[in-house]
Amino acid sequence: MSSLYMGKNRHFEQAAMQLRIEQLEQQNEELLAINRMLRKKVKEISFLHGVLTDLIKTYDFEGTVEAILDMAMKITNSEAGFIALAPRVCDRLEVIAARGQFEPAVKEYLQNNTCLVRGCFSSRVVEFTSNHAAFKPLRQRDAFLRSLMAVPLQVNSLVIGVLILMHRHHGQDTHRIEYTDTDRSSVLSFAGQAALILDNTRMKIEYGRRDVYLKSISALTSAIDAKDTYTRNHSRNVARYAVALGEGLGLSSEELTHIHFGAILHDIGKIGVPEFILNKPGRLSPDEFQTIKEHPTIGAHILAPIDFLKEALNVVLYHHERYDGSGYPKGLKGEAIPYTARLVSIADAWDAMTSQRAYRGALPLETAVRELEQGAGGQFDPVMVNVFTGIIKSKPEVMISG
Known part of the structure; x- marks a missing residue:
């Protein structure tokens, strides 16, 4: 009886041991599979890391x-x-x-x-x-x-x-x-x-091209300003005043960037205007005035191929439009004139009035402000004039030509 019990007990022990061995073998296979998968993943990650490192360069x-x-x-x-x-x-x-x-x-x-x-x-x-x-x-x-x-x-x-x-x-x-x-x-x-x-x-290439374009255009703008002894730094002044007005109107940073580019480049079409017309001290003849009226269209044609300046084209083409519809080149009226062009036209006029010109001296600030206010609703957007004159009155030191 005792030997029979011991035999059965030994049999159960052997069966339990065999089961344990099989479980360990299965766990070992699972661990090996996990190890193979991890090795494969490490290999993939190492490969991807190498690939991406090369691409970054x-x-x-x-x-x-x-x-x-x-x-x-x-x-x-x-x-x-x-x-x-x-x-x-x-x-x-x-x-x-x-x-x-x-x-x-x-x-x-x-x-x-x-x-x-x-x-x-x-x-x-x-x-x-x-x-x-x-x-x-x-x-x-x-x-x-x-x-x-x-x-x-x-x-x-x-x-x-x-x-x-x-x-x-x-x-x-x-x-x-x-x-x-x-x-x-x-x-x-x-x-x-x-x-x-x-x-x-x-983006690197695009910004690289943008930087090259802007440096080239800035040089070109400086050359245009230099053609007229009395309008040196005009484009930069207009850009500064236009951005100040844009900030006063609560425009976004992206909109201010477009306005800055447009203002810097607003007179780029004058590259096609003879110097004797730009520097003429007296009144222009009808033919001469017609020639100078072409500069917005010339400027727009110059900038049209440059993708990142698309938004600035409205400023270049329409900054001589008047709020009452009597401007050029299209005779647009009121809010049909792009708001960026309406804004820059005020900044352009302000710098023209407060700078020394061939045909007159710089106007006093009070006189120039009065001229803007009288032009509100005729030449200029009245809401924008109100904001701009408010900036001038609160910060007169930053609103003079530099």
């Missing part, structure tokens, strides 16, 4: 775009791909980079059928495989296409573009047909950082 926009596409294709083992900018005006993707082999009709179809990747503009990944109805038009244009994945390039909540990746091959066993969960997670991590780098590179 790239200051050329085209080079950055191409590098992003190359890396995305490498991460996902894609055979072809595109980067397209999100459509702004028309419903058409603008492909700015393409890699790999594909039929030209594929690119054209993707550009003209934004609906195919519309989900990306809602921050979603879009995928199509060969048996998907929406993928058939692409297969008809390129029989070697196997699948497509479109990933949003997003900065904060704004989708700035789409990364389109494709498996395309003759059906080789060594090439994938569809994208995996790992592909998706890896390229999404990459796309988030790549979009920031792409946007930063674009």
Whole structure:
């Protein structure tokens, strides 16, 4: 009886030990799997870190775009791909980079059928495989296409573009047909950082160009002011007065920037006006006055190609319009005149009155204020005149020509 009990007890112990060994083996397998996954993640992160470090060093926009596409294709083992900018005006993707082999009709179809990747503009990944109805038009244009994945390039909540990746091959066993969960997670991590780098590179180039433009234009404006001995620093004075009035009207910093640019450049069209007209001490003849009236239109034509100065064009073109409609070049009236132009016209007149000119001396502040007040509702916006004269009366020391 005792030996039978001991035998059963030993059997239970062996079974428990075997179960424990199996549990330990299972836990060991799970730990090994976790270890493999962590190693893979570390490898992916190290790879992405290296890629992104290289991208950060790239200051050329085209080079950055191409590098992003190359890396995305490498991460996902894609055979072809595109980067397209999100459509702004028309419903058409603008492909700015393409890699790999594909039929030209594929690119054209993707550009003209934004609906195919519309989900990306809602921050979603879009995928199509060969048996998907929406993928058939692409297969008809390129029989070697196997699948497509479109990933949003997003900065904060704004989708700035789409990364389109494709498996395309003759059906080789060594090439994938569809994208995996790992592909998706890896390229999404990459796309988030790549979009920031792409946007930063674009802004660096844009601000670099802006700086070059502004330095060139500032030099040109100085040259124009120098053509007339009596109007040196006129553009800078007008900019200073215009910004002060804009602040008094409670305008935003962005609006004040546009006003500053517009005021600095308001007379840039005078580059086309002969010096003898600009410096004439007496009254202009009708023909001479007609010549000088062309300078707003000339200035607008000079600045039209410069994208970041679009908002300043209204100032350049309309700063000689009058509130009563008797101005030039369009004869606009009242609030039909852009508010930036109405504002700068007051600053322009104020500097003209308080500066030494070829045909007269500078007016006393009280006289110049009275001239503005008399012009309210005729030449000038009456509300703006009221604010401007209030600034002059409260800060007369900063409202004189420098």
